[in-house]
Amino acid sequence: MKQFVSFRQEKQPKRRKKDMLEEYDIDKLNPRPNPYIRKNKSNITIRLDDEVLEYFKSLSEDLDIPYQTLINSFLKDCAKNKRQLVWSKSS
Template sequence: MRTEYDFSKSKPNPYARKLKQPVTIRLDESTVRYFKQLAQELDMPYQSLINLYLRDCASSGRSLSLKWRPKKSGRAA
């Protein structure tokens, strides 16, 4: 191994933007089970399948329609 290296001719990594960022998310057990089962059928890691699904949602501009019920004010007597 050299004691010093010359990086003057080095180039930036062209794949750096495509690197994946590890995150921690909490998913329902049934959701994880669903993706694990589907991933097994497709012969691929379930994390990759979840990533593909979320990427498809993002690129398609898909959004959820969530409606929250307002919290009732006051207490029941």
């Protein structure tokens, strides 16, 4: 009886057990931070007025950058410069 082997299985290199350790000593692994990771960003849900969203979308098309990046840049600038909103309640 002939056994069929798929092409992928045929081309995979054979793994040798002696190359793999049973256990690894984590203290000897010398962990280091990944230099390719960007600063963390949080996924949130935010409700914006339609005209605000349309403004940022049209501005992002003019500048050729994603609108979410543009909104983040505006908010980052506000936080960096500690901008305060002057809020007055309407009568």
